[in-house]
Each structure stands twice: as C-alpha cells, then as structure tokens.
Amino acid sequence: xxxxxxxxxxxxxxxxxxxxxxxxxxxxxxxxxxxxxxxxxxxxxxxxxxxxxxxxxxxxxxxxxxxxxxxxxxxxxxxxxxxxxxxxxxxxxxxxxxxxxxxxxxxxxxxxxxxxxxxxxxxxxxxxxxxxxxxxxxxxxxxxxxxxxxxxxxxxxxx
Numbered sequence: 374x375x376x377x378x379x380x381x382x383x384x385x386x387x388x389x390x391x392x393x394x395x396x397x398x399x400x401x402x403x404x405x406x407x408x409x410x411x412x413x414x415x416x417x418x419x420x421x422x423x424x425x426x427x428x429x430x431x432x433x434x435x436x437x438x439x440x441x442x443x444x445x446x447x448x449x450x451x452x453x454x455x456x457x458x459x460x461x462x463x464x465x466x467x468x469x470x471x472x473x474x475x476x477x478x479x480x481x482x483x484x485x486x487x488x489x490x491x492x493x494x495x496x497x498x499x500x501x502x503x504x505x506x507x508x509x510x511x512x513x514x515x516x517x518x519x520x521x522x523x524x525x526x527x528x529x530x531x532x
Contacts, residue, residue, distance in 0.1 A: 377406045381413075389415035396423035404430030408437035417442050417469075422449035422476075428457035435464045445472040449501075458484025462491040474501040476528075485511025485529070489518035499526040 377399070385392050392413065399407065404426040407413070419440070424430070431453055434440060446467070458480045461473065485507040488494050500521065512529060521527055 375406065377403055377410065378412075381407075381410060385412065385416075391418040391420075392416050393420040394424065395420050399424040399426065401425070401427050401429045405433040408433040408440070411439055413437065413439040415442060416440065418445040419443060420447045422447050422451065422474075424451055426451045426453070428454055428460070431457035432460050435460055435466050437466075441466065441469070443467050443470050446470055447474045448478070449474055449476040451478060453478040453480060455481050455483040455487070459487040462487035463493060465493060468496070471496055472499040473497060474499075475505065476501050477504045480505040480507060480511075482507045482511040482514075486514040489514035489521060492520055494518070494520040495523065497521065497524045497527075500524055500528070501526070502529040504530055 380394055380397060380399070381392065384394055389412070404424065416439075426434070426448070430451070431448065453475060457478075458475070461475075462484070480502060484505070485502065488500065488502070494500070502515070507529075515521060515527060515529060
C-alpha cells in the first residue's frame with residue numbers, strides 16, 4: 374500500500390462519497406497517483422485544498438476515469454493557474470460537477486475567460502474564484518457570460 378492508499382483509507386467517508394484531503398501536501402505526483410485509484414469511484418465530494426497539485430494535478434484529476442460522480446470539488450490554495458482553469462472549464466469529464474471552488478489560486482484573465490466562455494460552465498450552481506489574479510477583463514467576462522447566468526453563487530474579488 375502506498376501513502377496515497379493510506380490517505381484514502383483514513384479520509385474517505387464510510388459510504389465512499391466524501392473524501393477530505395485538506396492540506397496533506399500531496400503535490401503533483403501524489404495527485405497523479407490519486408487519480409488512478411478505483412477507491413474514488415463513488416466520491417461525490419472531494420475536498421482537496423492546500424495540496425500543491427498545480428495545473429498538472431488538475432489535468433490528472435480531470436482525466437481520471439474514477440471521478441465521474443463528482444458533484445463538489447474544492448481545489449482552494451493549490452497554485453492552479455490559467456492552464457488548470459482552462460482544463461477545468463472545458464472538461465466534459467465532470468458532467469455532474471455543480472460546485473467548484475478555486476479560492477486562493479493564481480488564475481488570471483485567461484482562466485476567468487475560459488469559465489465565462491465554456492458551455493460546460495452552464496452546469497455550475499456555485500463557482501468560487503475569489504482571491505485569484507485576474508483583473509478587469511476577467512471580471513467583465515464573468516459578469517457578461519451567458520454560460521454563467523444561472524450560477525447562483527459566482528464569487529470573485531473585485532478591487
């Protein structure tokens with residue numbers, strides 16, 4: 374058994390639907406390994422904040438064949454930039470995902486525009502982009518987005 378297997382066993386709810394791996398410092402490689410674990414097949418809520426997964430880790434999670442049931446994904450404080458935001462915004466692999474939190478990452482205007490422009494964003498009821506690095510162009514894109522007009526909670530910083 375690997376460290377990732379141990380973390381899953383210790384932090385997965387008894388019903389297999391909630392996995393809380395907050396601030397475990399798993400990193401990119403660990404995230405790539407996590408994405409290969411069949412134990413994730415029933416997970417609906419993944420709390421994965423503070424793990425330094427970066428854009429490469431986001432790509433591994435999105436490509437995982439075992440995370441198709443995700444409804445809520447918390448990727449706060451993971452050093453995710455525009456590349457990771459574009460991957461998340463345009464992925465059809467998370468068809469059940471309605472609640473996405475990316476608080477405190479390094480997403481710029483390109484990432485904000487990706488969420489605004491993506492048809493996949495229509496499924497979000499909550500999208501948290503607070504404390505990222507996009508400016509007025511990203512804010513304008515989010516505010517004017519037809520794809521996010523039904524999002525009940527769209528959060529971002531406005532300086």
